[in-house]
Amino acid sequence: MSRLNIELPGLHLKNPIMPASGCFGFGREYSQFYDLSVLGAIMIKATTVEPRFGNATPRVAETSAGMLNAIGLQNPGLEKVLGAELPFLSQYDVPIIANVAGSLEEDYVEVARQISKASNVHALELNISCPNVKTGGIAFGTIPEIAKQLTRKVKAVSEVPVYVKLSPNVTNIVEMAKAVEDGGADGLTMINTLIGMRLDIKTGKPILANRTGGLSGPAIKPVAIRMIHEVSQAVGIPIIGMGGVETASDVIEYFYAGASAVAVGTANFVDPFVCPTIIQELPELLEKLGFVHISECTGRSWKEHGQLAYHRA
Amino acid sequence: MSRLNIELPGLHLKNPIMPASGCFGFGREYSQFYDLSVLGAIMIKATTVEPRFGNATPRVAETSAGMLNAIGLQNPGLEKVLGAELPFLSQYDVPIIANVAGSLEEDYVEVARQISKASNVHALELNISCPNVKTGGIAFGTIPEIAKQLTRKVKAVSEVPVYVKLSPNVTNIVEMAKAVEDGGADGLTMINTLIGMRLDIKTGKPILANRTGGLSGPAIKPVAIRMIHEVSQAVGIPIIGMGGVETASDVIEYFYAGASAVAVGTANFVDPFVCPTIIQELPELLEKLGFVHISECTGRSWKEHGQLAYHRA
Amino acid sequence: MISKELCKILSQKEIASDIYELTIEGELVSQITEPGQFVHIKVTNGLDPLLRRPISISSYDKEQKMLTMIYRKEGKGTSLLAELRAGMFVDILGPLGNGFPVEEVSKGDTALLVGGGIGVPPLYELSNQLVAKGVKVIHVLGFQTASAVFYEEEFLKNGETYVATVDGSFGRKGFVTDVMKELQFDCIYTCGPTPMLRAIEQNYQDKKVFLSLEERMGCGIGACFACVCKKKDDPTGASYKKVCSDGPVFQAGEVLI
Amino acid sequence: MISKELCKILSQKEIASDIYELTIEGELVSQITEPGQFVHIKVTNGLDPLLRRPISISSYDKEQKMLTMIYRKEGKGTSLLAELRAGMFVDILGPLGNGFPVEEVSKGDTALLVGGGIGVPPLYELSNQLVAKGVKVIHVLGFQTASAVFYEEEFLKNGETYVATVDGSFGRKGFVTDVMKELQFDCIYTCGPTPMLRAIEQNYQDKKVFLSLEERMGCGIGACFACVCKKKDDPTGASYKKVCSDGPVFQAGEVLI
Numbered sequence A, B: 001m002s003r004l005n006i007e008l009p010g011l012h013l014k015n016p017i018m019p020a021s022g023c024f025g026f027g028r029e030y031s032q033f034y035d036l037s038v039l040g041a042i043m044i045k046a047t048t049v050e051p052r053f054g055n056a057t058p059r060v061a062e063t064s065a066g067m068l069n070a071i072g073l074q075n076p077g078l079e080k081v082l083g084a085e086l087p088f089l090s091q092y093d094v095p096i097i098a099n100v101a102g103s104l105e106e107d108y109v110e111v112a113r114q115i116s117k118a119s120n121v122h123a124l125e126l127n128i129s130c131p132n133v134k135t136g137g138i139a140f141g142t143i144p145e146i147a148k149q150l151t152r153k154v155k156a157v158s159e160v161p162v163y164v165k166l167s168p169n170v171t172n173i174v175e176m177a178k179a180v181e182d183g184g185a186d187g188l189t190m191i192n193t194l195i196g197m198r199l200d201i202k203t204g205k206p207i208l209a210n211r212t213g214g215l216s217g218p219a220i221k222p223v224a225i226r227m228i229h230e231v232s233q234a235v236g237i238p239i240i241g242m243g244g245v246e247t248a249s250d251v252i253e254y255f256y257a258g259a260s261a262v263a264v265g266t267a268n269f270v271d272p273f274v275c276p277t278i279i280q281e282l283p284e285l286l287e288k289l290g291f292v293h294i295s296e297c298t299g300r301s302w303k304e305h306g307q308l309a310y311h312r313a
Numbered sequence C, D: 001m002i003s004k005e006l007c008k009i010l011s012q013k014e015i016a017s018d019i020y021e022l023t024i025e026g027e028l029v030s031q032i033t034e035p036g037q038f039v040h041i042k043v044t045n046g047l048d049p050l051l052r053r054p055i056s057i058s059s060y061d062k063e064q065k066m067l068t069m070i071y072r073k074e075g076k077g078t079s080l081l082a083e084l085r086a087g088m089f090v091d092i093l094g095p096l097g098n099g100f101p102v103e104e105v106s107k108g109d110t111a112l113l114v115g116g117g118i119g120v121p122p123l124y125e126l127s128n129q130l131v132a133k134g135v136k137v138i139h140v141l142g143f144q145t146a147s148a149v150f151y152e153e154e155f156l157k158n159g160e161t162y163v164a165t166v167d168g169s170f171g172r173k174g175f176v177t178d179v180m181k182e183l184q185f186d187c188i189y190t191c192g193p194t195p196m197l198r199a200i201e202q203n204y205q206d207k208k209v210f211l212s213l214e215e216r217m218g219c220g221i222g223a224c225f226a227c228v229c230k231k232k233d234d235p236t237g238a239s240y241k242k243v244c245s246d247g248p249v250f251q252a253g254e255v256l257i
């Protein structure tokens, strides 16, 4: 009997560990290292209607226990993702969560409508929080009403459950979470990156061509944990948590905070095997902590009994 | 000729390095290690009208390249600060920046009125951004209109220039900065801590008795740099920057971003000598980078000529 | 006087499972005033981990400028500390705080030293100094299990020594408080888990008791207000004590634990 | 096949000021296909620094399963790397990317190898392989100053070698491009600072030129899109190349530099 299987809207996860969007491409590179079927799910790189080249380089800069990125949603576009990337991934027994991005409402809706039809796409992750795109983006991620409306529009066309990815760069994340829940979101994914900047000591100028970038990695974990702790108490939909996860123990901490699954981003760059390693180490850690099933951990930080309704299959 | 002297409203700084509020108490402990007169200034612990014990312990938790604190503004109260702490500090040739806190507007105004009369208090730091106090605090730091009004009230009674300390836990920090500038602020100090949380893997509960705490240290530096970069371009008042400063090179990065002076917080706990060390290393670093005076560095990241009007004595 | 010094490691060995004995050499040893003081250690140059780690001084030798610590390998910091070898240098801030008052007992008196787990180490120097002063010492040391037991022979050299283990795998089965019941003494010095300290404070209100407290620390020198505890006589906390600079040792009844 | 392996350090020495030569032993050496490939190194277990560091393979020996790297001690990562000693282990991901095509020149041809600063190392293995193949090699190596010069004798063993320093303190005063003007050759292989690569691409459009590019990297394996460059024939970037997995070596004219 597995200690790790989790049931979420649209997702029968053999385990709650998945690579985070943008940190795993479309899986091809990591498939050199291990069988992608071991993963609970895969969150693929943001997809937009048209292909995007993204920002100029340098696109990454290292920070203390973190990194900044300003990729700018580079992706081959909806057509190629549908025609080549998703079919490639379909050889693996793993549900895909498609990260949907755009500049205008129509873009999101169009990508959602089409990509949600792909047989191996079991859920959408609505990326209203990318800090690295000049147009649109920001408003969707920071104004509750606009986020709610976008969620509703996307829900109307999507054939699979919709998870909305929240930005931490807001005064009141609970307000945002409730708004998208009202908009019909089936779940939340959080957090996206914090907006940050690094300057070159020699030139005085930003290291990133885009000037600002998204801060990820262990540095942001305390912020993510706190936000999930708050949001999970305020909404009735499940949360896929992320932000600096590197170990099985980090995963448990996210569950305690209120997450029902966890995504791993930056850590993949440090150790390509981080996801399978965590998956392998979780059962023993749960044993040690005295849990029969990982779902018991969800929300421990704020409630007596971790088990949430939507976990029971 | 000094490369380090800086002129700011109310402050003739022999150098732009000062310990950050709450990380240096009222100076007594660090006076065991070195002569406090070497410092550019000292930002003393937040002072409230009445003595405060603050939060239950544990009050601190370590995070990756950072720490969480939830001290809860513990301080001996206005009377004792005026009667014992400030007099103690008056033996040193160093301007004091008094960190003013409270729950209600009246509290802030009362502390400001009285403490600004102290002979060695050369400026106030209006702490509208403490994440660790239940009442009031938050609104002052997140709602522009309220921050502006409070600033105005405090300005009306203060006998020294008023710097307002901004919280990074907002969607739009530029809006906050402009509001307090409108309110009459003479300068800004930023950033205060990001709200974060850590959970105990064994108990599942928050490590801090207060549950959430303020995240400080190198982990938050990229967020601070980005915010100062944005705010310094939008306001006409000087900024004292802080967040994870540990080295002379960090100080220069803050100046490039747009700061005119820098405060050092958490690093004092790691190395009690960090401030004098930075002060001693700065001239050589400036030499190496080709600057005659540190004020030339201010704003380099966004403008050609670093020198700002209010630096010229 | 507190100093920050790069101290040379003279030896490091594992003396029980995950329990390490670390001896270093440094000028700061000359500043130690009492048993029970501690040092604050930066285990690496880098940011990982960021903060210092407080560890008690278990014994010292002023002539040799040596001090010894005994610590349990727990998390990141102590695990890295355990990797350091003789000849390497480690950044130490100290000596810190106020320790056990040796002057509170006189020649001929009997002092009971009660330690629990990693609370045992600071009692060793205390025991040595009390014995040197002609005080009769009785030791009661509590551990989880046999593999965690250390220094029982060292303590035995100084006087009667009772060891209790929670699982009974070594010495008496049970808690130190069970053993204490059967002993006669004039005064208690103790260090260990808070529940143990509470129990002792509770059971021996008639006796003079000195407790060494533990609290999560930031600065370790009294500046950050991380380690504050309330005074018994003033539960509002208007007046308070800092474990790092007023403690870690307090007399029972002085602070709320 | 890329692997992640804890490799044993066989030797590390400073061969010029702040320039280190590091030789390690590992199974992954068997996977190296061309000179000019690189590895991605995690210099510490901890989080400081967080990311891996890309370093070129300067030479390798498949029998001995040894590979050598030459790097400049710059910031945090390479400074920590420079502290590692023989016998220690280091976490290496590799071999990565596509290197210099040896098959592009034939026996009897003359190949010009042009390196600038820390762009010199990958050319050494290339030189060895070209010589083994019977190709005539000419080396032009540019450095800042005399103290930064390394490997000139090793290159000399393989063929004509010209060294230029910016300050003239060693060899010719000036840039490699000055020296190149006077030489005859069939094809160019080069690695170094971008301005140097641009100049060479510009001046030798008639020749076959292979350039090794540098870009800030995240994953190093093609997954994160950090190191992308545009293709010359498609400046919109709809089709693009990744320096880490398509490069670092490209033929002049292939990508925008």
Ligand SMILES: Cc1cc2nc3c(=O)[nH]c(=O)nc-3n(C[C@H](O)[C@H](O)[C@H](O)COP(=O)(O)OP(=O)(O)OC[C@H]3O[C@@H](n4cnc5c(N)ncnc54)[C@H](O)[C@@H]3O)c2cc1C
Pocket: B061, B062, C038, C049, C051, C052, C053, C054, C055, C056, C057, C069, C070, C071, C072, C073, C074, C075, C076, C077, C078, C079, C118, C121, C122, C213, C214, C215, C216, C217, C248
């Ligand atoms: C005055 C004093 C004296 C001490 N003397 C000893 C001793 O002689 N031997 C010994 O083994 N231990 C001693 N401790 C406990 C020791 O400080 C912790 O075990 C150690 O800090 C754990 O660090 P870590 O990196 O292993 O754990 P981590 O979990 O990585 O530590 C994370 C953070 O929590 C803090 N922390 C974790 N546990 C404790 C704790 N129990 N007390 C205080 N802070 C903690 C750490 O200092 C660090 O800031 C003492 C503590 C205090 C306050």
Ligand SMILES: Cc1cc2nc3c(=O)[nH]c(=O)nc-3n(C[C@H](O)[C@H](O)[C@H](O)COP(=O)(O)OP(=O)(O)OC[C@H]3O[C@@H](n4cnc5c(N)ncnc54)[C@H](O)[C@@H]3O)c2cc1C
Pocket: A061, A062, D038, D049, D051, D052, D053, D054, D055, D056, D057, D069, D070, D071, D072, D073, D074, D075, D076, D077, D078, D079, D118, D121, D122, D213, D214, D215, D216, D217, D248
């Ligand atoms: C394909 C490739 C091959 C390389 N081969 C060599 C070599 O053989 N010898 C050598 O000395 N150097 C080489 N470099 C450059 C080397 O990667 C950097 O000097 C090194 O990463 C600097 O790290 P640091 O910790 O010293 O500096 P830091 O300033 O601490 O680095 C901070 C971050 O910036 C990145 N970074 C800084 N400088 C560079 C740079 N020039 N190129 C790419 N990333 C950088 C680091 O990887 C790190 O992520 C190569 C780079 C690439 C892309």
Ligand SMILES: Cc1cc2nc3c(=O)[nH]c(=O)nc-3n(C[C@H](O)[C@H](O)[C@H](O)COP(=O)(O)O)c2cc1C
Pocket: A020, A021, A022, A023, A045, A046, A069, A071, A073, A099, A127, A130, A165, A191, A192, A193, A215, A216, A217, A218, A220, A242, A243, A244, A245, A263, A264, A265, A266, A267, D218, D224
């Ligand atoms: C290089 C990089 C690219 C990313 N691209 C995307 C993206 O396309 N869409 C998205 O929703 N999030 C993207 N993210 C954010 C991650 O999915 C994740 O939310 C964030 O990095 C925090 O997790 P981590 O700390 O484990 O990396 C990206 C992050 C990184 C580092």
Ligand SMILES: Cc1cc2nc3c(=O)[nH]c(=O)nc-3n(C[C@H](O)[C@H](O)[C@H](O)COP(=O)(O)O)c2cc1C
Pocket: B020, B021, B022, B023, B045, B046, B069, B071, B073, B099, B127, B130, B165, B191, B192, B193, B215, B216, B217, B218, B220, B242, B243, B244, B245, B263, B264, B265, B266, B267, C218, C224
């Ligand atoms: C233990 C601790 C106590 C603090 N107390 C205060 C305070 O009383 N008032 C205030 O304005 N900021 C307070 N701060 C915030 C610091 O002044 C500073 O803004 C923040 O820590 C970022 O700087 P750093 O990363 O260098 O620590 C405190 C920070 C710490 C770590």
Ligand code: FES
Pocket: C216, C217, C218, C219, C220, C221, C222, C223, C224, C225, C226, C227, C228, C242, C243, C244, C245
């Ligand atoms: S640890 Fe800072 S006051 Fe005690």
Ligand code: FES
Pocket: D216, D217, D218, D219, D220, D221, D222, D223, D224, D225, D226, D227, D228, D242, D243, D244, D245
């Ligand atoms: S470094 Fe990640 S794609 Fe090249």
